[in-house]
Amino acid sequence: MQANPKDIVTLYHVDKVYPPNQQALRGIDFKVQTGEFVFIAGSSGAGKSTLLKLISAQERATRGQVIVGGRNLSSIARTQVASLRRSIGVIFQDYKLLETRTVIDNVAFALEVVGVAKRERYQQAYKMLAALGLKERVNSYPLMLSGGEQQRVSIARALVNRPKLILADEPTGNLDPDMASAVFNLLLEANRCGATIMVASHHLALIEALNKRTIVFDKGKLIGDFDRPRG
Amino acid sequence: MADDSDFHIPEPPPGIGQGFLEDLWRLDKPMPRMEGPTLLLHYLKRGFDTVASLPTSNIVTIITIAVSLFLFSGFLLIIRNVDKILTETGSALHVSAYIREDAPEEQVNAFVRELESSAWVRALHYVSKEEALQSFRADLGVHGGFLDGLEGQNPLPASIDLTLQPDELGIGNIEASVERLRRHPLIDDVVYGSEWVQEISSVVRVFRLFGYVTLAIVLGLVIFLIANTIRLVIFSRRDEISVMQLVGATSNFVRVPFIIGGIIQGLTGSLISMLFLAAAFWLLNYELAYSTLFGIALPHLVFLDILTVISIIVLGIVVGAAGSSFALRRFMDV
Ligand SMILES: Nc1ncnc2c1ncn2[C@@H]1O[C@H](COP(=O)(O)OP(=O)(O)O)[C@@H](O)[C@H]1O
Ligand SMILES: [Mg+2]
Numbered sequence: 015m016q017a018n019p020k021d022i023v024t025l026y027h028v029d030k031v032y033p034p035n036q037q038a039l040r041g042i043d044f045k046v047q048t049g050e051f052v053f054i055a056g057s058s059g060a061g062k063s064t065l066l067k068l069i070s071a072q073e074r075a076t077r078g079q080v081i082v083g084g085r086n087l088s089s090i091a092r093t094q095v096a097s098l099r100r101s102i103g104v105i106f107q108d109y110k111l112l113e114t115r116t117v118i119d120n121v122a123f124a125l126e127v128v129g130v131a132k133r134e135r136y137q138q139a140y141k142m143l144a145a146l147g148l149k150e151r152v153n154s155y156p157l158m159l160s161g162g163e164q165q166r167v168s169i170a171r172a173l174v175n176r177p178k179l180i181l182a183d184e185p186t187g188n189l190d191p192d193m194a195s196a197v198f199n200l201l202l203e204a205n206r207c208g209a210t211i212m213v214a215s216h217h218l219a220l221i222e223a224l225n226k227r228t229i230v231f232d233k234g235k236l237i238g239d240f241d242r243p244r245g
Numbered sequence: 246m247a248d249d250s251d252f253h254i255p256e257p258p259p260g261i262g263q264g265f266l267e268d269l270w271r272l273d274k275p276m277p278r279m280e281g282p283t284l285l286l287h288y289l290k291r292g293f294d295t296v297a298s299l300p301t302s303n304i305v306t307i308i309t310i311a312v313s314l315f316l317f318s319g320f321l322l323i324i325r326n327v328d329k330i331l332t333e334t335g336s337a338l339h340v341s342a343y344i345r346e347d348a349p350e351e352q353v354n355a356f357v358r359e360l361e362s363s364a365w366v367r368a369l370h371y372v373s374k375e376e377a378l379q380s381f382r383a384d385l386g387v388h389g390g391f392l393d394g395l396e397g398q399n400p401l402p403a404s405i406d407l408t409l410q411p412d413e414l415g416i417g418n419i420e421a422s423v424e425r426l427r428r429h430p431l432i433d434d435v436v437y438g439s440e441w442v443q444e445i446s447s448v449v450r451v452f453r454l455f456g457y458v459t460l461a462i463v464l465g466l467v468i469f470l471i472a473n474t475i476r477l478v479i480f481s482r483r484d485e486i487s488v489m490q491l492v493g494a495t496s497n498f499v500r501v502p503f504i505i506g507g508i509i510q511g512l513t514g515s516l517i518s519m520l521f522l523a524a525a526f527w528l529l530n531y532e533l534a535y536s537t538l539f540g541i542a543l544p545h546l547v548f549l550d551i552l553t554v555i556s557i558i559v560l561g562i563v564v565g566a567a568g569s570s571f572a573l574r575r576f577m578d579v
Contacts, residue, residue, distance in 0.1 A: 070491070092496060100493035112485055127494035129284070131277040138276065141269055175492065176270060200266075207270040 019084065021045045022179055022210050023069055028078035030064050030234075038064040040234045042078070046212065048178070051205045053221045054214040056231035062214035065231070066181045069212070070102050071095045083178065100128055103172030103209075107184040109164045111156040117167050118143060118152040124171045142170045146200060162193030169200050173209075180204060182213045186220065194220060292505025295478050303510060306474045310514025310561065311521065313463040318522050318549060318557055320456035326546050327449050340407040340423060340437040348431045356431055357405060365422060368408040377401040402433060420446050464564055467514075471507050471568025476576045478506065486577065499577070504569045511565020515558045523548065 023046040030039040039061045046052050054062045067073040068080050071087050080087040085098055111120050118139050125135035143152050146166045156164055165185060172180060182201065186194035198220070205211045215221060221228055230238040279287050296303045344353055360366050372380075378399050409422070427435045479486065489499050530546050549557075 072491070096490075096493050096495045098493075099491060102493075104491055110484070110488055110491075112488065123488070124492040125276070126287075127489045127492055127498055129278045129280075129498070131279050131283065132287075134276045138269075145266055145269055171492070173266070203266045204270075207266050 020047050021081075022048045022050075022083055023212070024079070024081040025065075025068075026079040026081070028068065028080060029076045030061070030068060030073065031076045038234050039068075039075075042236050044229055044236060044239060046210060048210055049205075049208060051202070051211045051224075051226045052213070053224070053226055053228040054212060054231065055216065055218070055221055055228050057216055059233070060216075060231040061234045062216075062231060063183050066104075066183050066212065066214055069179075070104055070181055071098055100175060101178045103175065103177035103180040105165075105169055105172045105180065105182040105185050107187045109156070109168040111164060111167055111171075113156055116153050116155055117148065117159070120156065120167055121170045121174050124174055128175065138174055139170070142174045143167070146170050160193075161188050162190075162196065165189060165193070165197055166200070169197065173200075173204055177209060179210045179212070182211070184215055185213060186215070186217065198224060288501045288505055291502035292509055295475075295482075295502050295506030296509050299474070299478050299481060302474050302477055306470050306510050307514045307517070309470055310467050310511060310564070311517035313467055314515050314518035314557055314561065315521050317456065317460050317463060318518060318553075319525070320452070320459070321553060322522065322526065322549055324449060324453055324456065325549060327445065329547055331445060340409060340426070340435060342405045342407065342426050342429075342435045343402045343433045344404060344431055345433045346402065353403070353431060356429070360405065360407065365410050366407055367410040370406040372404045372406055374399045374401055374403045377403065420450070464560075467511075467564050468568045468571065471510055471565055472572040472575070474510065475503055475507055475569040475572035479503065479572060479576050500573050503573055503577075504566055507565040507567075507569025507572075508562050509565065511561040511563070511568070512558065513561075514565075515561025518561075519554055519557060 025042050025044055028039055028042040029037070031037050042065070054065060056062050064073065068075055068087070069082055071082075071090065075088060078088075082098060083101055085094060087098075090098065112123065115123065118136065121139035121143060122135040125138060126132075130138070140152060143149065146169065148163065148166055148170065151159060151163060151167075156167065159167065165188075169185070172182075180201065185201070186197050189197065194217075201211050201213065202224075228238075228240045229236060230240070357369065357371050361369050378401050381401060423435050423437050426432055486499060526546065526548050533546065
């Protein structure tokens, strides 16, 4: 199928069945345009994480097409997966920080593995951490930080490569409300800078407060797509 | 945990105003990349990290590689010196091939020319029936008159006296060449060296065969061992690997450090084996220089030639790369 260049993410008749027969997604169709901020809502087990994994090529669709940045992920080569992921920043609920590396090493790591020169990656990592209010923490180890600080480090790691698309899976799941607002502030800011954002969350009050497009899932089906719920 | 009732529109974090990302986000130029020597150096550093991250199992692997290659190269060293001693004594090198009585002359001449141009023949002398008789007569000296009764009948066969080229053959192969000569249709019989040379040369052949069989087994074991160590390293770094893959590292970027880790193990092991072999060799030669056997000075031993030493080191590198590639293919999804 032909993708509209304005759409950064297109799903067409997508099914995902985990072996042996756990159906996680069923007949999903939707598009996300470049520059949008989209919530993926739904209760636990609805298929939100699976959806984000399909978009970041961590899983493959069982049926249907997933097209991201013009690339059809069902026919993508291994080498192309790496280049796709360089344009995607992923933020995890459990942060996935490396405990044996300092905060700045964790962030610079994302630049290192895509081959950025050493001085440049530490400068960029430092600037990003400073922008996220972690200037004092650059030489700490992740386990010395609060949950909110760890989440901000993981956001810094996702942002430092200037991704076109940011996928956040329950980014505020473990955070208190103040921390959660700080995290959303960062995502909104990245969105203002031009990044497309997709946030999976089951936190309804938060979704309502931000008043953004919300795609609702239930038991693997798309049951609603509300563009700007409050006008 | 956030509670549904108390959620509010986000405020910027303390000290950070709106637009704080803007300056950062727009790069005026692309970020400089590692390339050429910088990239190589980076891979090397990461390769060392993989070895350093599990020091104990890596050291055990390196020691095992060193011991295996030491034993194997020890074999080679013994073979080389036995070869040398035997060829130096000279008796191994002289072969007389007796020509059949009925062999046509032009075929014999062609065969002599063929042997002359063979690499394994150092020198060659054709002894005709007349020459043989003359030298026999000379050997008999004053009793030479005993041959006068033959009256034109010459019972001695013509022969080809060969001096072999030891470099081309190696002592273990002399017997095989002699055997080939013996089976030639123009040749009646072949006489060479003495009994003990034959015996030693066949022992050397068995020894060499045993050495290569051992090498094959040892190499298999070493590859398995390196693969297992790299597997442990991969396992201990699985979080890091999955993060690397998620932020877009190419599979080369993930793999190369592990390959280098394997090469470091193989290289270190083979270098250590060569150092120990050299040390053992030096000590042995030192001992021999001051001892005698039944009053005879013992021969001076030679070390492996440089090509063999390089080959063993290269073997270490190849085995290291093979072991880690094997582990990567088997235990890592890249
Ligand atoms: N790796 C997996 N193997 C098998 N089943 C899975 C796997 N991951 C998720 N599932 C199942 O797929 C469904 C959707 O899961 P998930 O995408 O994690 O939902 P959500 O993120 O909305 O909670 C659930 O029923 C879950 O048990
Ligand atoms: Mg989930």
